[in-house]
Amino acid sequence: MTWEKANIIIDGQKMEVPAPDIISASRSTDIPAFYADWFFHRLETGYSVWNNPFNGKKSYISYRNTRFIVFWSKNPKPLLPYLPILKERGIGCYIQFTLNDYEEDGLETGVPPLTERIETFRTLSDILGKEAVIWRFDPLILTDNISVDTLIEKIERVGTEIHNCTEKLVFSFADIGSYKKVKANMTDSGIPYHEWNKEKMEELAGKLTVLNRNRGWNLELATCGENLDLGKYRISRNRCIDGDLIARLAWKDKELMSALGVIIQEMP
Incomplete structure (x- = not known):
């Protein structure tokens, strides 16, 4: 264009x-x-x-x-x-x-407390409408202390607070090895990270779909910048400008x- x-x-x-x-x-x-x-x-x-x-x-x-x-x-x-x-x-x-939940893991600095960010999310939804506030849990990071199940728990914890304030959840899988600066920062900080593989990605996708259905959220689920097709889990590919x-x-x-x-x- x-x-x-x-x-x-x-x-x-x-x-x-x-x-x-x-x-x-x-x-x-x-x-x-x-x-x-x-x-x-x-x-x-x-x-x-x-x-x-x-x-x-x-x-x-x-x-x-x-x-x-x-x-x-x-x-x-x-x-x-x-x-x-x-x-x-x-x-x-x-x-x-x-809106991630890495507060206790020390993976995000320089952001307000999670409770304050959740309140901001709600306020924006009230003002603009829930369709105008997209929830991104981005990126999903695996470490010695953060497993697929841990990530699902984190998503559930935040989603419980804001699922009525949005219509869509977008996520991506951290590809740390492809970013030298990020990799160096993780290594220097002593954070034992793990890279995602297809099996782990599909495990998370399946559990996220079940969570979304069982909790009655019915959010549209989408990935950002991922080549893996997760359509069988009813997860689409997000458009940056929709x-x-x-x-x-x-x-x-x-x-x-x-x-x-x-x-x-x-x-x-």
Whole structure:
């Protein structure tokens, strides 16, 4: 898909830059947790600029046509005071909320206590609707102390608190060996991790499906970035930017639906 272009003025010079209708903010950096103030300032200004880490060149994006934002975060609480601004500007959103339970394992630092994150999840669901808050348990990590059964217990513990606040659970299996920095951090921290194999993945998938059914959650289950087909467990592959979900959410707002209608139809 080719986005329209928009003209912006920087240092007295006119530049033509991409002006997408849908923004992903952002998988590489937790913008809601750490840069919410900056993001909404840039939204008001009308454009953002950043240095490309691969070639060092500046990249620009215009928000002139923005009608929908997909937020990714482990702590989207700082977004709460800004949600009315999105509504005022006629911009829809949904949130991919990574809500793990590794508090006692020391695997996630720099995030609020689990109870606070659960409360944030509920609040966002109340404000945006449960279909607009996606629960991600990501990634699933195996160690000497965390087995498949332990992970199912963790998912059940969190799901018991939030299953009525969402419609979807997305998960992935940690591929630690493929990421040198992550592997080094785990080794330096003395965490005896284990890699996933097909047998373990299918074991977890089967137990998760049973949990979802027996607890009456009836959540849509999906994997993220996994090649293994788990369709026999009624687990699909997630779409990072879900055109069908955007259409559902936009349908509530006739102006938003009108603005995004053609764009959604063109999405893969």
